[in-house]
Amino acid sequence: MIKNKNTKNISFNNYEFISIFLIILFSLFMSIIPKNIILTCKSASVIGTLFLIIISYIVYYFLTKKTYDNEYDFFVIIKKTFPKIIQIIIGISLFAFALFYVYTSICDVTFSLKNSTYNITPSITIALYFLIALLIMTKNGLNSLFRISGYVAHIIFIIISILFIVSLPRIKITNFLPIFGSGIKDVFFINLKNISLFTPLLFTLFFGHNILRKDKNGKTNKNYVKSKNRINKIMFIFSLTLLMIIILYCGTMPTSLIEGRTALLFDVSRFITYTTTGLETAPFLIAIFSFISFLETSFVFLVGLTFLEKLGVVKDYRKLRYICIIVLFFALLMTSSMSAYIQISSIFNFVSIGVGFIFPIITLILYSLKNRKSKKIQGVLNES
Amino acid sequence: MDKISEKIDINRAQMMKKLNCDLNYDLMFRDFKFKYKNKNINCFLVFFDGMVNKDYINSDILSKATLSYSITPSNLTLSYPEFFKANIISNCMLQEKEKFSDVIKEVLFGNVAVFIDGYNKCFLCNIIQYEHRSMEKPFFENSINGPQESFNEVLNFNTALIRKNVRNKNLIIEKIQIGKRAENVCTLIYMKNLANKKLIDIIKQRISEIDTDIILSTDALNNYIETNTYSPIPQILPTERPDRVASFLLQGRCAILTNNSPIAGIIPTTIIDWFHSTEDGYIKAPFNIVLKIIRLLAIFSAILLPAIYIATVTYHISVFPTNIAMSLAASRELVPLPFVVEILIMEAAFELLREAEMRVPTRIGPVVSIVGGLILGQLAVEANIICSFTMIIVGFSGIALYALPNFYISYGLRFVRYVFILLAFLNGYLALAFGIVIFMYILANSYSFEISLLPPFYEDKKRNVIAQIFTSPVWKNEVRPYTVKAQDEYSQSKISRRWLLNDKK
Known part of the structure; x- marks a missing residue:
């Protein structure tokens, strides 16, 4: 068994990869983005979500196919496509994005917790738990995070399913009418800005090679057709969960009510009681949601640091994490109000569309062009 | 000269x-x-x-x-x-x-x-002949159905008991000297054709490279060779039963036994072993499943119940139905202490009782429990020092701790419980989640000889934590524990009950 302390040796099995993926996506469901979908599509949120799922699925189908048909992972593609200096710039940009991601994520969960339960606790006190967890859990590399996620992902999936099933009697069909909400333009065009919800799919390009089927000799088979099933599985679980959440949101409360809320999933869970007089599930869900955020922020932060290491910006990222956490602490200290966070999150949405979709597409196009060119030169050389 | x-x-x-x-x-x-x-x-x-x-x-x-x-x-x-x-x-x-x-x-x-x-x-x-204890019933691994044998302090006697259980030429019992000034002997026991060779080499290397004056027991030796010494969770599984050692050896694990110690250490171990007891091999599968569920609940209650109680009553009282919340408020009306102090006082009293009971003569032991547990507890409630709810919670979690199959594991876990109590007091369920995630992280980074205490949750249909905890009937246990990485993965053929084939014919 590979020791976790070896940060360079990232080792996980398929189940763990799917688990961490589910955890990251679920933490996005707790964020402000699903609310944005509902605000854009109104009663057509389910259709809008389905549309986003299909679009991102198609885009990532081609991206993963192109990546794994040719190379081992996306790091190799970046290295083969760009010169060294651009690689360093990409590494730093991806790291900055990861840091931004962690920041928004901590902000999101902090404000959600503050608004729903810990009203008198200062938001920085809540955020401190996440920063300390970040400090501890990024010490020994990604492997232990993969390991823990394997233990909790299925519990989270079961909890979401229970939330969904228990909320079924509260779901009103009228909340889904009119079918196309405020118009087709909103659902199919303006809604595209919410595709940032699918940014974590980017990680499949970098770490997805581990889920490729291994042959008898233990060597990774670079055959996309074989690995496709696993990526399909991830996408299916994700889509199913997201749909459940969206139905949960807009089915149980009218859109007009949602506009004024901040922590949607906390709100939904608060409505569920097992007896007429009490036994609310919300506090337990707070523990679950916080748990997810601890794992998600640590994972994304470590992935960011891995970008730096793999793209040759730094040789060992371990010392860098202290500086990053101090930066995050001051950033969180400065974000004192919810309105400030909402503005920052809208910027984050656009940045993540750029990183999650535009960047890999452009990289792969450049890679193909470069490949074609080198093949042509090779052909000419062979002829001569 | x-x-x-x-x-x-x-x-x-x-x-x-x-x-x-x-x-x-x-x-x-x-x-x-x-x-x-x-x-x-x-x-x-x-x-x-x-x-x-x-x-x-x-x-x-x-x-x-x-x-x-x-x-x-x-x-x-x-x-x-x-x-x-x-x-x-x-x-x-x-x-x-x-x-x-x-x-x-x-x-x-x-x-x-x-x-x-x-x-x-x-x-x-x-012609060595020490005065020694004769073979007695197991002390902390009692079993109703299984054999009533346990190790004593004489190494040769203990190794003979293992040989009696595993009559196989591939059973190797290697002698290694330990201690510089007071020389003692320990044995490394394994199945030559089953145990992971890399693991054997690591154990041998670690034992032979100990530079100390004296090692008197297996527990002391464990401290010298385990990876994370400060972890409260044991990374070497102690057992006092020869039949248990035999079954572990046939899973491909190794055992260490020290002269003068009635305890054997099993290497490697994972959290899956927390749920297994000696009894498991001797009872039928359906009861086994029920027992495992009870143990899961016991671990959960032992570690988290007092913390959940603190978090709920301090931050999230709405969890309780109104009538329970009302009676809780009524029972606490005259209690001057905050919940967390109440729990800590009670837990401290519980620890005190445990220590006292271990040291007092056997005949007085039950008296101490009755006087301490029942009478003092009752009086504390009546004197409004603590409320009855706290008494129930502490009592229940204390009992749950003893429902765990291995005394050493419960010993380690009981300290984790205090950390959770303090965290729950600080920020309710948020801090509790923080504690749990860090605890899991510590487990994932604790190693029993290069093998993580937290094994991969799922590798395939037969190699996953659930399948290993909820063991199927003996005839269906085809695969050895996947965490051990034994030389031979399968312990029996796919159809172990061959007579079924004859019956079909």
Whole structure:
């Protein structure tokens, strides 16, 4: 068994990869983005979500196919496509994005917790738990995070399913009418800005090679057709969960009510009681949601640091994490109000569309062009 | 001067000097003679009193030496050391050593050293006989259905018990010396064709590279060889049952046993072992599943119940139905202490009781529990020092801790509980989640000899944590624990009950 302390040796099995993926996506469901979908599509949120799922699925189908048909992972593609200096710039940009991601994520969960339960606790006190967890859990590399996620992902999936099933009697069909909400333009065009919800799919390009089927000799088979099933599985679980959440949101409360809320999933869970007089599930869900955020922020932060290491910006990222956490602490200290966070999150949405979709597409196009060119030169050389 | 001389006087003086004869009251020197071809050969023997079978020395060695004067033995063609070996010390296990250091080492382990004049070697007779405890019932791993055998403090006796259970030529029991000043012996036990070779090498390397004066027990040895010493969770699974050691060995694991210790250490271990007890192998599968569920609940309650209680009553009282919340408020009306102080007082009292009960004589033990647990608890509630709810929670989690199959694991987990209580007090469920995630992280980074205590949750249908915890009927257990990485993954064929095939025909 590979020791976790070896940060360079990232080792996980398929189940763990799917688990961490589910955890990251679920933490996005707790964020402000699903609310944005509902605000854009109104009663057509389910259709809008389905549309986003299909679009991102198609885009990532081609991206993963192109990546794994040719190379081992996306790091190799970046290295083969760009010169060294651009690689360093990409590494730093991806790291900055990861840091931004962690920041928004901590902000999101902090404000959600503050608004729903810990009203008198200062938001920085809540955020401190996440920063300390970040400090501890990024010490020994990604492997232990993969390991823990394997233990909790299925519990989270079961909890979401229970939330969904228990909320079924509260779901009103009228909340889904009119079918196309405020118009087709909103659902199919303006809604595209919410595709940032699918940014974590980017990680499949970098770490997805581990889920490729291994042959008898233990060597990774670079055959996309074989690995496709696993990526399909991830996408299916994700889509199913997201749909459940969206139905949960807009089915149980009218859109007009949602506009004024901040922590949607906390709100939904608060409505569920097992007896007429009490036994609310919300506090337990707070523990679950916080748990997810601890794992998600640590994972994304470590992935960011891995970008730096793999793209040759730094040789060992371990010392860098202290500086990053101090930066995050001051950033969180400065974000004192919810309105400030909402503005920052809208910027984050656009940045993540750029990183999650535009960047890999452009990289792969450049890679193909470069490949074609080198093949042509090779052909000419062979002829001569 | 380490080489044994041919002159007996020199040897005698050396042995007396090296073993501090003038200071050691239990060191015995006995001079005697035997007759060989009309010559008197001087000899002496050395041993520590109380460590050898004195009857054997008297009736065999000394009396046979005297007998050589009255009866002329037939085999006088042999040299006199060979004659001595064949006629006088023929009834015991023998070794010959040329160096004083080797001789002294063996004498310290209870062998009798015999020097004869004119011979530059020493005979070592293995007639070790310590006073020791006889085999008793297991102390902390009781079982109703299984065998009632447990290890005692004599290493040879313990290894024999394991051999009795595993009659296989591939069972290897290797002896390794430990301790620089007070030399002791430990054994590394494994199945040659099953155990992971890399694991065996690591264990051997770690044990042989210990540089210390003394290691008295398996527990002490564990401290020297485990990876994360400060972790409260044991990384070597202790057991006192030979049948359990046998089953672990057949899973491809290794065991260590130390002389003077009735505990064997199993390597490697994972959290899956927290849920398995000795009883599991002897009861039917459906009951086994129920037992495992109970143990899961027990672990959950033991670690988290007091913390959940604190978090709920301090931050999220809405969890309780109104009537329970009302009665909780009523029971706390006159209690001046905050919940967390109440819980900590009660937990401290519980720990105190546990410690007291371990040390008081057996007959008074139950009295201490009754007086401490029932009477004092009742009085504390009546005096409004604590509320009855707290009493129930602490009592329940305390019992849950003892429902865990292994005493050592519950010992480790009970300290984790205090951390959770304090975290729950700080920020309710948020801090509790923080504690749980960090605890899991510590588990994932704790290693039992390169194998993480938190194994991968799912590898395939048969190699996953759920399948390993909720073991299926014995005939269905085809795969050895996947965390062990044994040389042979399968313990039986896919159809182990071959008679089913005949029945179908």
